[in-house]
Amino acid sequence: MSDNHDDRERDDSDVNSIFSGRSTTTAPTEWSVSQGTGSETDSDLMSVMSSVYDSTHSISSSVLNYHFENGRRYHAYHEGKYIMPNDVQEQNKLMLVHLCYELVLDGRLHLAPLNDPQDALDIGTGRGDWAIDFAEKFPSTQVIGTDLSPIQPLWVPPNLTFEIDDAEDEWIYGTQFDFIHTRTLCGGIRDWPKFHKQAYNNLRPGGWIEMHENEAWFQREDGTCPKWTKLFLEKLDEASIMSGNRLNVAGDQKQHMLDAGFVNVHDEVFKLPLSTWHDDPRMKEIGRIRGLAMNQGVEGYSLALYTRYLNWNSSDVRDLLAKVRQEFNDVQNRMYITVHIVYGQRPEDKSEVLDKMADSLSTQVDEIAAQVKQLEASQDALSRAERLRLVQSLESLTQKLKDPKDAIFDHLTNASSLFNMRGLLELDVPQNIPRSGGISATDLAAKTGADRSVIVRLMRILTVTGIFELVGPDEYAHTPYSLAYIDGHEVDFLKLCCDEIFVNTSRLPEYFRTVGGRDSNSVSDNLFTWGNGKLGSNFFEIVSSDPRRIKQFDIAMSTQDHTLPVLGMYPFGEELAGVPDTDTRPLLVDIGGGRGQSLLQIKGKWPGLQGKMILQDRPMVLDSFPGLHGIEKMAHDFFTEQPVKHAHAYYIRRCLHNWTDEKCTTILKAIVPAMAPDSRVLIGEMVVPEYNSVRPGGVEDMAPYWMDHNMFTFGGRERTRTDFQSVFAAAGLKLVRVWQSEASSQAVLEARLA
Numbered sequence: 109m110s111d112n113h114d115d116r117e118r119d120d121s122d123v124n125s126i127f128s129g130r131s132t133t134t135a136p137t138e139w140s141v142s143q144g145t146g147s148e149t150d151s152d153l154m155s156v157m158s159s160v161y162d163s164t165h166s167i168s169s170s171v172l173n174y175h176f177e178n179g180r181r182y183h184a185y186h187e188g189k190y191i192m193p194n195d196v197q198e199q200n201k202l203m204l205v206h207l208c209y210e211l212v213l214d215g216r217l218h219l220a221p222l223n224d225p226q227d228a229l230d231i232g233t234g235r236g237d238w239a240i241d242f243a244e245k246f247p248s249t250q251v252i253g254t255d256l257s258p259i260q261p262l263w264v265p266p267n268l269t270f271e272i273d274d275a276e277d278e279w280i281y282g283t284q285f286d287f288i289h290t291r292t293l294c295g296g297i298r299d300w301p302k303f304h305k306q307a308y309n310n311l312r313p314g315g316w317i318e319m320h321e322n323e324a325w326f327q328r329e330d331g332t333c334p335k336w337t338k339l340f341l342e343k344l345d346e347a348s349i350m351s352g353n354r355l356n357v358a359g360d361q362k363q364h365m366l367d368a369g370f371v372n373v374h375d376e377v378f379k380l381p382l383s384t385w386h387d388d389p390r391m392k393e394i395g396r397i398r399g400l401a402m403n404q405g406v407e408g409y410s411l412a413l414y415t416r417y418l419n420w421n422s423s424d425v426r427d428l429l430a431k432v433r434q435e436f437n438d439v440q441n442r443m444y445i446t447v448h449i450v451y452g453q454r455p456e457d458k459s460e461v462l463d464k465m466a467d468s469l470s471t472q473v474d475e476i477a478a479q480v481k482q483l484e485a486s487q488d489a490l491s492r493a494e495r496l497r498l499v500q501s502l503e504s505l506t507q508k509l510k511d512p513k514d515a516i517f518d519h520l521t522n523a524s525s526l527f528n529m530r531g532l533l534e535l536d537v538p539q540n541i542p543r544s545g546g547i548s549a550t551d552l553a554a555k556t557g558a559d560r561s562v563i564v565r566l567m568r569i570l571t572v573t574g575i576f577e578l579v580g581p582d583e584y585a586h587t588p589y590s591l592a593y594i595d596g597h598e599v600d601f602l603k604l605c606c607d608e609i610f611v612n613t614s615r616l617p618e619y620f621r622t623v624g625g626r627d628s629n630s631v632s633d634n635l636f637t638w639g640n641g642k643l644g645s646n647f648f649e650i651v652s653s654d655p656r657r658i659k660q661f662d663i664a665m666s667t668q669d670h671t672l673p674v675l676g677m678y679p680f681g682e683e684l685a686g687v688p689d690t691d692t693r694p695l696l697v698d699i700g701g702g703r704g705q706s707l708l709q710i711k712g713k714w715p716g717l718q719g720k721m722i723l724q725d726r727p728m729v730l731d732s733f734p735g736l737h738g739i740e741k742m743a744h745d746f747f748t749e750q751p752v753k754h755a756h757a758y759y760i761r762r763c764l765h766n767w768t769d770e771k772c773t774t775i776l777k778a779i780v781p782a783m784a785p786d787s788r789v790l791i792g793e794m795v796v797p798e799y800n801s802v803r804p805g806g807v808e809d810m811a812p813y814w815m816d817h818n819m820f821t822f823g824g825r826e827r828t829r830t831d832f833q834s835v836f837a838a839a840g841l842k843l844v845r846v847w848q849s850e851a852s853s854q855a856v857l858e859a860r861l862a
Contacts, residue, residue, distance in 0.1 A: 171258060171272055178411055178422040183256040186274050190296045191351065191412040194257040198408050199235050204401035205292070206237040209320060211394050212378055212447070217242050218289065219376060219799070220316035220451040225249050225286035229310070231275045232293045236260035236268075242289070243268035252281065275303060284312045291320040295348060295355040295409070304368035311454040317370065318451035324348070324355035324409070326382055326402075329442040336431035337443075340410070347413035355409070361450040370452030378447045385439040388834040389842075398445065403433055472508075476501050493805030493851035500807055525573055528566040529593065530606040537563055538576075538593055541586055546579040597667035604664035608651065609818045612639035629768050631823040647822035666703075672762065674709045677847040678790055678856035680757075681714030687756045693784070694755040695719025699746050700763045702729060704736045706792075711738060722752055746775050750782035758783070761792035765815070766824045769835055776839035780861065788860055789841060794853040796828045805851030812853040832857055 174194070175182045181195035182188075192198060213219070217238065226249060230239040233253030243251040243265040253260065254273040264270075276297060288307050297303050307317050325341050327333045333341070348355040362375040381395030382402055407429055414420040436443045479498055532538055540555045541547050549567070553560040564582050570590075571578040577585045593599045612635050619635050628634045631646045642650050651657045684695060695717065698707050704723045711717070723736065724744035735741065744751065750758065758779050764772045779789060794812040797803060816826035827835070833843050841859040848855045 178415060180408070180411060182412070185256050185272055189274065189276075190256055191348075191353065191409070191416075192295065193408050193412075194259050197404055199259060201401050201405035201408065202234045203237060204397055204404060206235075208380065208394060208397045208401060209238075209291075211390065211397065212380065213449075216800075217245060218287070218318050218451070219374070219449055220287065220318045220453075222287055222316060225315075227283055227285045228252070228287040228289065229281070229285045230254070231288065231290045232296060233260065233270065234291070236264065236270060238289065238291060239268055239270075240264055249286075279306045279310050281310065284310055284315070286312055286315045288315070288317040289320075290318075292322070293319070294321050294324065294357050295353050298352050300357065300360070300364045301367060304364045304370075308368045308370065308454055313454055314456040316451055316453050317365070318449065319361050321358035321361060321448050321450070322380075323358045323446045323448070326436060326443055326445040329444060334435040334441055334443075336428065337435045340428055340432045343418060344410055344413060347410075347417040350417040351413060358446075358448040361448060362452075365450065365452040369455070371455050373452035374450065376449045376451075378449070379444045380447055382436045382443045382445055383439050383441075385442045387838045389837055390830075390833070395444075399437060402436060402445070406432065472501070472505050476505065491850070493807055496805065496807040496851055521569065521573065524569050525575065526610075527606070528570055529575065530603065532563070532566055532570075533593060533599070533603065535563075537567075538586075538590055541576075541584055541590070543586060543591070546577075546583045546585040548580075549582040549584070552584075600660075600664045600667045604660055605818060607660065608636070608657070609821050612636050612821050613817065615639055628820045628823050628825070629770075631768060631771070634821065634823040636822040668762075673849060673852075673854055674706045674761070674792070675713055677792070677849050677854065678858070679847075680710050681717060684717060684719070684756060685714075687719070690719035690756075693719070694722055694752055696757045696759060697722045697724060697750075697752050697755045699724050699744070699750075699758060699760045699779070701725055701759070701761070703733050704739055704741075706759070706761050707739050708736065719756065722755075724752075746778060747771075748778060750779045753782045754784040755782070755787060757788050757790055759790045759792070764791060764835075765793055765819055765826055766822075768823055768825070769831075769838075772835050773838045776835065776841060776859075780840045783861055785861065788844075788858055791832070791857040791859065793832075793855065793857065794826050795832070795846060795848070795855045795857070796826050796853065798828050798830065801829075804848045804853070807851050809851070809853040829857075837862065 171185045173184045175184060175187050180193040180197075182193050183190060225246060228242060228246070228249050228251045230236075230242070230251065230253040233239050233255045234257075236253050236255075239251055239253035240261075243249065247265065247267055249267060251265075251268045252271060253268065254271045254275065256272065256274060258270070258272055260270045275293070276299065288311060304317075311317065324344060326337065345354070345356055359375075362373055365373045380398045381391055383399045384392050384395050386392045386395050407426070410429065411422060411425055414425045415422055435441055476498070479501070483498070529538075535556050535558045537552055537556055537558065540552055549560050549563045552558070552563050556563075560582075567576060567578075567584060570576050571584065574587065574589065576590050577587050579585045593602075616635070619638060623638070632644050636647055637643050637645055637650065640650050651661050680696070687695070696707070696710070696719070698704070698721070701707060701723045702725060707721050707723055711721070720740060721738065722740045722742050723730070724742050724746070726745065727743040730741045730743055742752070746760070746763070752758075760775070764775065767775070776789065783789070794815060796812045796816065797808075803809070812826045819825045825831075829843070829846060836843050836859045840862050842862040843857060844860050845858045846855050847858065
């Protein structure tokens with residue numbers, strides 16, 4: 109490989125294949141320096157360079173007079189300070205790393221919640237890829253990129269300048285920043301507390317810092333490390349410690365930020381495959397690119413450290429690296445590297461915060477008042493989305509007015525209210541309060557057999573919070589909210605959650621002390637089976653052993669089926685109308701469809717749909733109710749191969765969230781052999797929102813969050829779109845569309861053969 113300084117040069121076919129077709133709005137003209145000559149750069153080039161680099165250190169021949177060692181090229185400014193080379197091979201790696209982050213972050217350049225930044229700083233900018241993209245995305249932001257090596261392109265967005273600088277020197281930029289970004293600085297900073305304090309002091313109040321760093325350690329999926337990789341990483345860590353610039357410090361950055369005074373500090377952790385072993389297509393592509401980057405870059409990380417501090421010769425280092433590459437390129441090893449994206453905020457100036465809060469509150473109050481006036485003037489009832497948007501606006505206003513510490517006591521208030529109400533329902537207290545008028549605690553005690561004093565004590569918080577009305581001394585009346593606990597189907601589900609879920613999740617600290625902080629990935633070894641002393645059994649087996657518990661479960665599930673929507677998402681009547689061969693191919697198979705409530709709603713909404721509809725479930729379920737007009741009942745275990753071939757649609761509603769990813773993959777794989785090329789699989793489930801995803805109806809539906817809490821208890825889970833994509837891919841399917849409800853997380857996910 110030539111070390112001529114053309115930082116866009118490609119000499120690797122895989123790199124070429126990845127970057128072909130990628131465009132930039134900046135011009136491609138760049139500068140180059142002859143390898144190792146040490147000669148002065150011509151005056152025209154120096155003139156251009158000086159105009160581009162608004163630098164704290166002016167461009168001179170000494171900066172361009174690179175150091176060459178073991179066939180690799182290193183920076184000249186503050187020579188020897190940084191162990192990474194700056195030649196074409198290293199620059200190829202930097203491009204691949206930049207592309208990898210684009211994929212990991214779905215095209216985003218940062219996770220910090222920026223608000224119209226005016227000045228941004230990119231420390232250790234390298235080739236300048238991130239700085240260029242950021243400057244193009246924020247054309248009104250003045251962006252500075254700094255590095256020890258002047259390897260950036262010459263033609264860049266007009267709001268971007270590059271400076272040759274050492275981040276460990278005193279920072280003298282002449283301005284404060286709204287955003288400071290760094291990437292792969294580990295191994296280049298000796299004094300991290302000083303670095304973070306300088307970053308803090310150079311940010312405006314309210315500004316953000318964000319660091320993208322990977323751990324200098326990679327391993328198999330099971331946590332083990334192959335022989336040569338383990339040796340390599342141990343020696344690498346030893347050498348970097350000897351150099352004074354330890355590499356493996358990515359996991360320390362959150363604490364450094366906190367120590368420097370940053371607030372709202374987050375450490376988002378990503379595990380990235382180092383080859384194409386992952387089943388998910390997106391992760392497979394990330395693994396391909398990250399693996400190429402590692403193949404390009406692993407020598408850069410180690411060559412200087414091994415030869416300078418461990419006294420290895422370069423040929424021995426390269427021999428070891430060949431073995432290491434072989435190990436992480438082997439898909440059977442399933443190796444990954446851990447990346448930390450750590451971001452935090454300098455606290456806003458208190459007086460500015462109060463001024464902004466006053467302005468913000470005033471504006472929000474005006475907006476809410478306008479919505480209320482519009483509601484009063486309108487003759488139409490609010491839609492669910494409109495009502496929830498207004499409610500959440502009021503809740504947001506309340507949240508801003510509260511002291512943050514009040515949130516702790518809000519949790520206690522809510523928990524106490526919930527469990528007091530559950531106790532009163534068990535005692536039949538709400539059921540014995542007249543629907544109009546009041547009743548005393550004494551009379552309630554006589555009707556229910558409960559102590560008068562326990563009724564008084566449990567009712568206190570429920571009257572203060574407005575669930576019941578206190579109409580006299582220890583005298584109670586219903587409100588519309590308390591009547592919902594008597595008239596609504598939802599109360600059956602609430603009872604189940606209290607009696608089977610919360611009784612166990614309240615023991616989470618004890619559970620984690622016992623088993624460690626592991627996720628719930630087994631239907632027979634989880635919080636519920638542990639809490640019931642029945643490891644090895646599953647939720648359904650445990651609940652079925654007690655007639656009271658299984659009856660409560662059946663009632664709760666039956667009422668849930670009636671309250672959660674079937675319609676309003678996937679348009680069965682439009683999508684399945686006019687499909688071919690309905691005389692020989694079934695139209696719709698409802699797998700695990702219970703008592704047929706979904707098919708009945710679909711037939712009722714679109715009575716003209718042509719084709720056979722089949723309801724599948726366990727025999728004991730199908731035998732519990734008479735036949736349904738126009739619907740064929742068929743006993744089937746969805747873990748076994750689907751017997752109905754070439755149906756136009758296979759529908760599974762509210763089943764997958766009960767099972768682990770492995771079990772869900774088995775369920776879906778059982779359908780795939782039965783599918784025709786145009787068959788579709790329709791999954792009715794909640795979809796957990798992801799970062800910055802659009803919320804249906806502009807409202808935050810809380811149901812997927814507390815439902816996932818429930819599912820965690822017994823080994824199930826609610827899933828994000830990305831989670832569903834992974835499960836589909838593992839089964840040989842691909843997600844083609846998510847059909848979302850108007851104002852909730854309920855959705856139908858449509859998948860086809862991959």
